[in-house]
Amino acid sequence: MTQPKWKQDLEYIALIEDLLEFEEVKKLENYTQHHFTTRLDHSISVSYISYCIAKKHGLDARATARAGLLHDLFYYDWRITKFDEGSHAYVHPRMACENAKKLTELSELECDIIIKHMWLATVALPKYKESYVVTFVDKYCAIKEVTIPLTGKVRTSIKSAWARLRPAPVQ
Template sequence: MTEPKWKQDLEYVALIEDLLECEEVKKLNDYTQHHFTTRLDHSISVSYISYCIAKKHNLDARATARAGLLHDLFYYDWRTTKFDEGTHAYVHPRMACENAKKLTELSDLECDIIIKHMWLATVALPKYKESYIVTFVDKYCAVKEVAVPLTGKMRSSVKNAWARLKPAAVQ
């Protein structure tokens, strides 16, 4: 099996490797994010794609990579846990930011990226271009993480159903 592209990008890895070594970040591997992926894999995808976009546009690639990795740093199943303070879309970015501050120093930019990454589901506008990048990449990754596996399952189901419908002589 080929190594993921992000692992081959040594410049990117150098920016986040200290975070990947933290037990609190590793623990994200224990949580399912979008049915078919772990929260850690989702966070790495958001981080790496966002980093590539920020780098291409001469933005703060370091802050984008690190905040992208930490944007979902929370430890509950968002499908079942409810909060009095508001919806999951409102609560988890603030929780993630507080958890991230326990691991590393965060700039105002990194805090904005983490807290505002749920814009469109929440009303607070991102302040920085990097925040918009992570916001939209997060949505892209979420859709891809659900749609790609479902498409494969649907394709397989259709293929099996078609095979059962074909007359025996045609097979």
């Protein structure tokens, strides 16, 4: 089995490897994100795709990679846990930013990326291009993480139903 593309990108790894060593980041592996993936896998996907886009367009690839990895650094099941302070879309970016600050120093740019990544579900506009990149990549990854496994399940169901409906071959 081949390694994921991000694991082969030594420049990317150099930017985030210190973050991957934290137990707080590793713990994201224990949380389901979009039904079929872990929060860690989702965060790495958002981070790496955002990093590639930032690098290609001359943006701050380091901040984008690191904030992308930390954008969902929270430890509750958002389908169950509710907050008086507001919706999950409002609360978890702020919680993620506070959790990230406990692990590493964050720039204003990195904080904006993390806090504003739920724009469109929240009203505060991102301040930086990198924040828009992570915002839209996050949505892309979420859709992909849900639809690809569901598409496979639907195909399997259709094939199974079709096999039951097809007449047996004549001998």
